[in-house]
Amino acid sequence: MESFSVALGQRSYPIHIGAGILGEGALYAPHLKGGVAAIVSNTVVAPLYMGRLRAALEGVGARVVPIVVEEGEQAKRWQVLEQVFDQLLSGRCGRDAVIVALGGGVVGDLAGFAAAVYQRGIDFIQVPTTLLAQVDSSVGGKTAINHARGKNMIGAFHQPRAVIADVAALDTLPDRELRAGLAEVIKHGAALDAAFLEWLEANLARLLARDRAALVHAVRRSCELKAAIVAEDEREAGARALLNFGHTFGHAIEAATGYGSWLHGEAVAAGMVIAAGLSARCGLLPAPDAARLRAIVGHAGLPVAAPKIGDERWQELMALDKKTARGAVRFVLLEGLGRAVLKSGVDPALVRESIAAATQ
Amino acid sequence: MESFSVALGQRSYPIHIGAGILGEGALYAPHLKGGVAAIVSNTVVAPLYMGRLRAALEGVGARVVPIVVEEGEQAKRWQVLEQVFDQLLSGRCGRDAVIVALGGGVVGDLAGFAAAVYQRGIDFIQVPTTLLAQVDSSVGGKTAINHARGKNMIGAFHQPRAVIADVAALDTLPDRELRAGLAEVIKHGAALDAAFLEWLEANLARLLARDRAALVHAVRRSCELKAAIVAEDEREAGARALLNFGHTFGHAIEAATGYGSWLHGEAVAAGMVIAAGLSARCGLLPAPDAARLRAIVGHAGLPVAAPKIGDERWQELMALDKKTARGAVRFVLLEGLGRAVLKSGVDPALVRESIAAATQ
Numbered sequence: 127m128e129s130f131s132v133a134l135g136q137r138s139y140p141i142h143i144g145a146g147i148l149g150e151g152a153l154y155a156p157h158l159k160g161g162v163a164a165i166v167s168n169t170v171v172a173p174l175y176m177g178r179l180r181a182a183l184e185g186v187g188a189r190v191v192p193i194v195v196e197e198g199e200q201a202k203r204w205q206v207l208e209q210v211f212d213q214l215l216s217g218r219c220g221r222d223a224v225i226v227a228l229g230g231g232v233v234g235d236l237a238g239f240a241a242a243v244y245q246r247g248i249d250f251i252q253v254p255t256t257l258l259a260q261v262d263s264s265v266g267g268k269t270a271i272n273h274a275r276g277k278n279m280i281g282a283f284h285q286p287r288a289v290i291a292d293v294a295a296l297d298t299l300p301d302r303e304l305r306a307g308l309a310e311v312i313k314h315g316a317a318l319d320a321a322f323l324e325w326l327e328a329n330l331a332r333l334l335a336r337d338r339a340a341l342v343h344a345v346r347r348s349c350e351l352k353a354a355i356v357a358e359d360e361r362e363a364g365a366r367a368l369l370n371f372g373h374t375f376g377h378a379i380e381a382a383t384g385y386g387s388w389l390h391g392e393a394v395a396a397g398m399v400i401a402a403g404l405s406a407r408c409g410l411l412p413a414p415d416a417a418r419l420r421a422i423v424g425h426a427g428l429p430v431a432a433p434k435i436g437d438e439r440w441q442e443l444m445a446l447d448k449k450t451a452r453g454a455v456r457f458v459l460l461e462g463l464g465r466a467v468l469k470s471g472v473d474p475a476l477v478r479e480s481i482a483a484a485t486q
Numbered sequence: 487m488e489s490f491s492v493a494l495g496q497r498s499y500p501i502h503i504g505a506g507i508l509g510e511g512a513l514y515a516p517h518l519k520g521g522v523a524a525i526v527s528n529t530v531v532a533p534l535y536m537g538r539l540r541a542a543l544e545g546v547g548a549r550v551v552p553i554v555v556e557e558g559e560q561a562k563r564w565q566v567l568e569q570v571f572d573q574l575l576s577g578r579c580g581r582d583a584v585i586v587a588l589g590g591g592v593v594g595d596l597a598g599f600a601a602a603v604y605q606r607g608i609d610f611i612q613v614p615t616t617l618l619a620q621v622d623s624s625v626g627g628k629t630a631i632n633h634a635r636g637k638n639m640i641g642a643f644h645q646p647r648a649v650i651a652d653v654a655a656l657d658t659l660p661d662r663e664l665r666a667g668l669a670e671v672i673k674h675g676a677a678l679d680a681a682f683l684e685w686l687e688a689n690l691a692r693l694l695a696r697d698r699a700a701l702v703h704a705v706r707r708s709c710e711l712k713a714a715i716v717a718e719d720e721r722e723a724g725a726r727a728l729l730n731f732g733h734t735f736g737h738a739i740e741a742a743t744g745y746g747s748w749l750h751g752e753a754v755a756a757g758m759v760i761a762a763g764l765s766a767r768c769g770l771l772p773a774p775d776a777a778r779l780r781a782i783v784g785h786a787g788l789p790v791a792a793p794k795i796g797d798e799r800w801q802e803l804m805a806l807d808k809k810t811a812r813g814a815v816r817f818v819l820l821e822g823l824g825r826a827v828l829k830s831g832v833d834p835a836l837v838r839e840s841i842a843a844a845t846q
Contacts, residue, residue: 204564215635215806243603246630246641247721270606275575281606282642361607446575 128346132265132353134285134360141265141289141353143345145338148253148292149178151186157251157287158183160222164191164214166237167228168201171255174298179228179253191217195236199385202236202271210240224249224287230256230303231263231390235278238269242284252289256299257307257341258391260291261314261348266356266366276446277377277385283361291349293341301334305427306391308333309372312426313398314348316419317371318355320464322347323422330425368466371458372398375432375481378443382435395428396484404480405459408472415463431486440481441474488706492625493717494645501625501649501713503705505698508613508652509538511546517611517647518543520582524551524574526597527588528561531615534658539588539613551577555596559745562596562631562638570600584609584647590616590663591623591750595638598629602644612649616659617667617701618751620651621674621708626716626726636806637737637745643721651709653701661694665787666751668693669732672786673758674708676779677731678715680824682707683782690785728826731818732758735792735841738803742795755788756844764840765819768832775823791846800841 127144142153154163163183167176172194180190193213195201214223227237227250234252241250252264270281296304308330315323325343326333332340352369359366376397379388402419405411424430435443444455456470457477487504502513514523523543527536532554540550553573555561574583587597587610594612601610612624630641656664668690675683685703686693692700712729719726736757739748762779765771784790795803804815816830817837 204568208564211633211640212635215633215639218805239603243599243640243642245639246628246643268606273571273575275572279575279605280571280603282603283606445578 128342130346130350130353132285133357137285139286139288141291141349143260143291143293143342143349145294145342146292147290148175148295149182151182153288153290154183154188154226154251155186157224157249158186158188160220160224161188162191162217162219162223163188163226164193164217164219164223165226165228166193166195166210166233166240168195168197168233170197171229171233175228175255175295179226183226191219191223193217195233199232199272201232204271207236207240207271210236211244214240214244219244219248221245221248224251226251226253227264228253228255229259230254231259234259234264235268235270235281238267238284238286239271239281242269242282247284249287250284252286254289254291255295257296257304257345258310260293260296260345261307262310262352264289264291265349265352267360272385277380285360289349291345293338293345296336296341303389304334304336306389306395308426309391309395309398309423309428311344311348312419312422313369313371313394314351316398316402316460316463317368317458317466318351318464319347320462322351323463327422330422334427367456367468368458371460371466372401374444374455374457375400378435378440379432381443382439383433388433392429395423395426396430396432399423399430400432400480400484401458402460403483404457404472404476405461407476407480408459408469410467411460411462415460419463431484432481433486437478488702490706490710490713492645492713494720497645499646499648501651501709503620503651503653503702503709505654505702506652507650508535508655509542511542513648513650514543514548514586514611515546517584517609518546518548520580520584521548522551522577522579522583523548523586524553524577524579524583525586525588526553526555526570526593526600528555528557528593530557531589531593535588535615535655539586543586551579551583555593559592559632561592564631566596567600567631570596571604574600574604579604579608581605581608584611586611586613587624588613588615589619590614591619594619594624595628595630595641598627598644598646599631599641602629602642607644609647610644612646614649614651615655617656617664617705618670620653620656620705621667622670622712624649624651625709625712627720632745637740649709651705653698653705656696656701663749664694664696666749666755668786669751669755669758669783669788671704671708672779672782673729673731673754674711676758676762676820676823677728677818677826678711678824679707680822682711683823687782690782694787727816727828728818731820731826732761734804734815734817735760738795738800739792741803742799743793748793752789755783755786756790756792759783759790760792760840760844761818762820763843764817764832764836765821767836767840768819768829770827771820771822775820779823789846791844792841793846797838
């Protein structure tokens with residue numbers, strides 16, 4: 127098992143990465159001060175891992191309240207959150223209870239937001255079971271549900287007490303979701319660490335074959351890169367926006383396709399190709415580097431082009447993106463592989479061209 | 487105008503108290519970094535003060551998005567929050583917009599919670615227009631909506647950027663609400679400051695006659711006492727619970743009567759009488775002091791006894807109160823006037839007796 131800490135002062139927390147660690151009670155024990163743990167999971171993950179996690183928690187003396195919600199992105203809505211609140215209340219969870227989020231990014235976002243606002247905030251632990259959640263969404267404290275007009279519009283910054291990333295849980299992950307998770311791994315390399323991107327280029331086959339040592343390295347390096355940014359800018363006032371490389375376009379793709387037909391990672395993959403193309407068109411990134419990133423995305427089995435959305439709808443969706451300042455969309459672009467920057471005042475014509483060049 | 491600061495490091499903020507200050511643009515100007523202000527008010531307060539506030543904000547260059555919600559405690563629910571989100575989005579409010587809460591405690595709680603979770607948290611300013619909100623709910627960053635099973639069950643700690651308490655706005659407050667606000671003023675004296683309680687005893691008539699100098703003093707001293715506690719214990723891990731003197735019983739009265747037939751302050755008033763009686767029965771408070779507090783509550787025109795609720799329902803409602811530790815209800819009791827303490831392990835028989843002794 128490998129462990130390191132996200133440095134956030136009083137809100138610092140450990141990230142543990144290993145194979146088979148989901149059932150290790152000792153990792154949860156320090157966070158059970160109230161003796162009650164509510165496990166929030168969904169109908170797909172609960173049958174696979176709820177029993178083992180429950181036994182681990184009970185083994186260290188916790189009373190467990192199991193809460194199972196529907197599967198999929200559509201669970202990130204108020205009505206499902208209300209079901210979680212109802213079950214927390216009927217399970218007599220007080221302010222000293224801890225929520226354990228067992229599942230992918232949707233479960234983590236939903237359970238984390240429930241923890242952020244239940245009785246004005248209780249503790250929670252992330253136990254991510256998808257690659258996407260292990261390398262990205264479980265770290266950094268962003269929690270949210272969706273609004274009809276935009277993804278993650280309602281949420282909170284609420285840091286977990288610990289992240290327990292078990293790469294053995296990826297054995298049961300469908301191939302498509304594994305690849306979607308790799309999109310965020312590639313993003314970390316492309317935006318922040320050229321050497322890591324190079325390692326990924328050389329090790330894509332091992333990762334796609336679920337080689338555990340390769341997965342542990344990819345998860346650890348992704349979490350380290352993200353943790354360093356989060357420590358510097360917890361509430362996304364500056365540097366943290368760089369983690370959204372590919373996301374302004376990706377969010378628009380998800381919204382335009384109604385959330386769910388494209389996986390988040392797939393939308394981000396196409397979004398990165400557009401953003402790299404835009405970086406090249408703005409004269410920031412050499413064109414061969416944009417092509418190289420496009421090739422890595424393609425080799426990971428991820429989409430390199432967006433669906434047809436229409437110019438007007440693109441503009442509308444990008445304007446709604448949270449990364450706006452006084453109404454102007456800001457873009458995360460690359461000044462080189464591994465060197466993301468935040469730019470406003472980008473020529474709209476170049477944005478249109480970049481979208482058109484990477485549309486299916 | 488009097489001003490002082492709530493000391494919370496980076497989250498410190500000023501409280502301004504005076505007559506006629508609601509329309510002073512200069513008080514809002516430092517908090518308009520994004521140039522957009524959404525005023526959240528209700529159907530009772532908006533016709534009285536929205537125009538003046540809007541003019542003040544526009545006078546310092548803000549674009550104003552007015553949002554008017556229904557009146558009353560029942561506005562503290564998700565559906566109303568959704569209306570606020572819809573209007574924030576259609577008003578193109580980004581992360582740099584500021585919400586201005588114009589109204590009483592309900593508006594402050596609702597608008598504050600909206601600010602806490604909209605796009606994962608934006609700034610807000612409290613402009614309390616009831617005495618209750620001026621002396622209590624607008625200070626300290628507690629925001630929430632209700633759940634069918636309990637008041638303020640879903641919420642967040644989200645500090646305002648400023649509190650602007652205009653005692654001239656109390657001119658339009660119904661007498662019953664003025665008295666309900668006095669309940670929290672009396673609470674601050676009873677729990678934290680015997681000298682202030684004595685001043686209140688001597689000045690109740692002036693306060694009930696809305697003497698502005700007396701009101702400014704009562705609001706200022708209440709806010710100071712609360713601010714000192716909040717600075718020490720922002721998230722209610724310890725000392726802040728003392729501010730809940732009378733509230734365990736008061737919340738139960740509100741819940742049992744369906745929220746709304748008793749005003750919050752009225753329920754707290756009866757709750758304080760019960761809590762003082764319990765303090766005396768536990769041997770902590772001399773019986774004459776409990777009687778003295780009861781008399782002050784009565785002279786303020788507030789209820790000194792709870793409605794008939796039934797023993798079983800009392801137990802159930804108190805167990806749901808958020809001030810539980812490992813399932814045991816803790817009570818805020820008085821060791822003397824002005825000296826509140828948190829006690830667990832209180833004899834349930836004494837609790838029953840104290841309730842019975844103060845039931846209508």
